[in-house]
Amino acid sequence: MAFASDRTAVASRPRISTAALRSAALILFIALYTAFAAGPFVWVASMSLRTTTEINADHYAFPWPMHFEKFAVAWTESNYDTYFFNSAAVVLAAVAILTVVGGMAAHCFARYRFPLKGVVYFLIFSTIIFPPQVTVIGLFQLMVDYGLYNSRIGLVLVYVAIQLPITIYILEAFFARIPGDLFDAARIDGYSEWAIFWKISLPVALPAISTTIILNTILLWNEFLYAVVLITDDDKRTLPLGVLRFMGDQLEDVGMIATGLMIAIVPVVLIYVFFSERLIQGMTAGAVK
């Protein structure tokens, strides 16, 4: 495609036109795809600032005047504050536990040799390919047995369980790259295995830790299936459930739903604006080999 275009443009005069044509096609392709990828967001963002009456008049007009007050309305007139708080609390707790528990397990896999290590690692890691159907029904029954059905604490623990394999996978790969001498030096300096984990492993692996934190935050913030199966009370719903319910309530009020969608999107966008590289790293960590 274009890796040759700059050279051919200089090297051979008669082909300048083809090269120019080629880069024009390239730019057109890129522009079209960018519109395709980003257009929907621009659209929903513009609608979130317009009233439904304005939207029904023209779905694609520029949002003017901007009705920022719609955000306040959406926030207060439905249970959005509750949903938002639930999501934040559940995700925060799950991510915190994941980081510590996953970090400990990853440290263990990367640092020590022990019998059946390969088997244990395979068992935990193979669940990444499990379709959720195979866990969700049994999980539903067991959560009732545990007394954790329809409970935010229960949801936190389930979230920890579903994100644990990928967290261990990412952290283990990073921990394994920390030279073993560092741990030996800390041992000789007089530190216990536990202290070494907190004072050496975690701080040195900070880049990987923050990658998993961001990855888990996004994925759990968006999680829907387990939440819909395990939570029934409205005041325990997380944001994705809330958004869906909100849509059911507002039905034809497109403008209001758009505002609701934006409230769900904004935290993610904020994280993305500040940590885009880290986030991309986290999301793709499982796919890069």
Place this chain on the structure above:
Amino acid sequence: MAVVTLQNIVKHYESGGAPAVDDVSFTVEDGEFMVLLGPSGCGKSTTLRMVAGLESITSGRLAIDHQLMNAVPAKNRDIAMVFQSYALYPHMSVRDNLGFGLKRRHTNRRLVRQRVEEVAASIGLTAYLDRKPHALSGGQRQRVALGRAIVRDPKVFLFDEPLSNLDAALRVSTRAELVRLHRELSATMIYVTHDQVEAMTMGDRVCIMEHGRVAQIGTPMEVYLNPANAFVAAFLGNPPMNLMPATADGGAVLLGGRRVAAVAAEGDVLFGIRPEDLTPTDDARAAVISGRVASLEPLGAETLIHVDRGDSTVIVRGPRVPSARLDEPIHLRADPGMIRLFDAATGEAIRLPEEAMT
């Protein structure tokens, strides 16, 4: 300070496999600088790590100051170790790196700070105390690693090839600094290296290891002059000792049909002579070895003469401008006091009577 005793130490990584360390016994006296020397994979590092408590001991006893240490974890052995990779904590400043071990032992922050600054001054790191390791040069990192050991004032210092990541010039000066340090602290030190120059220049005694076993222990001069076996003879010296197959008839050693030494042994032996103990001679009858000059390697201070004697090559350390000419025949005389004989089958040294003959 401390005496370190190893008694029949064995290390198996996998049961059934060959031992990484096989029946190693020696004692490092109080204040002694002991060098463990050997090719890679000879078990020297494993031995050191067992002393440190980083590896468990499969069998045998390890004692520091006559106290059995086998089951004592590294943190309670009161030792310090300098690693080949330096193993500096990358997320801590030099100050915190130096103080990390002390903080675990002493709660008094002021004392820790004082001690850290004292040591930093003594090894010239004061200006770098607040830098992170990645902002230091290789030599500075090495000194931090050293300082981290010194600051703890341990019973025993352990070194695992601490100089091998430095460039040649820095290695020479650091070598001298380590010797000075050993004299000042008069601490017990165990030093692992594959570099025989380090072993020769620094060690009070050298323990040469091969395939997990101790090949010889002695002062640098002892092991150089009187290698206990053919392995040590061939490992030490650059170029190493010339070893040539010869036979003994019960009274004398025959090399290429010549009687070259008197010995009570019989059978196949190895005739050993160091390159500097051979001199070219015009007298073919007084010569021990005859051959043809295969190549000349001028090294500046001296010239190495490679002599082709048909079935093997002998290296001779000659003067800066040797009289030998390429492709010409050459006759070599051996210093009779420096001839060494080894059993061809076992490699063990054969004792020669005091008055050897040519």
Place this chain on the structure above:
Amino acid sequence: MAIPRDMNAPATALTDVPPARDHANPRSAIAAFLTPALLIYAAFTALPVARTFFNSVHLVVPNRPDEWVGFTHYAELWTDKIFWKAVHNTLTWAVAAPILEVTIATLLALCLYAKVPFARFLRVAWFTPVLMSYVVVGILWMWILNYDWGALNEILRGIGLGGLAQPWLGHPATALPSLIGVTTWMWTGFNMVVILAAMSSLPSEVLEAAELDNCGWFAKLWFVILPLIRPTLLNLVILSFIGKMKIFDLVWVTTRGNPLWSTETVSTYVYKRAFQWSEFDLGYPSTIAVVWFVIVLAGVLLLTAIFRQRDRIEY
């Protein structure tokens, strides 16, 4: 523990040496580090899976002891037309989507690899869709695919193809392709980033060598770049395949399997049978889940086996 004071005392027996402790791998620390993860894994992953397998051969009705029914559920499943429709839909999705995503993503990655202006910005922008929840994406695309004022139909009318405008999610023939399009929109940027990373990490000597061998851009792409990043592509295909075999949220938010089961996936069907159809039997949906689990496993193994084999031939 008795500490012998004198090491030089006759060491006739070594019985007084305590049994060797593995200093490098202390058992207690390993147990402490691993236990929390194992407990969570056991309670919230392993046990539920086991329970689902158990369900699949039982009649599981609330307030009644589970009743062993052998393989009747499996027999029933064999003749369950909706199930097979769902399998067909999901497999179509799981085969079509990876091909679409990875192909388009490779093209996009090549564009950015060619160092077009704003490449960094485009990379970040194209990645965005994957950050949204399926719930948000579903609602958004219901609007875009809306018959009266959806963007797709508006564009078609705008370029004079108004005849093609239709209720995309309301028609059995277009509903599933539309949803496949939505997942492609969502995941292509993700795949692109991964492929671009793989391309950027290619050793430049190889590309320079190819240039010296007088390779045109297409030859370079086909014979050098693509073969070198094939492990990454394979990985992405498998990842996308697994993701589509699980798909639930998007369908649930947009069509709930309608119209006429044309977008029913195995996930939504399991959910309906377990929690919606007021049948009060968890046994049968568990059977679906188990069968599906086996199919997914077989699919992943098959995919890896195919690519592994080709790897071996090449080396």
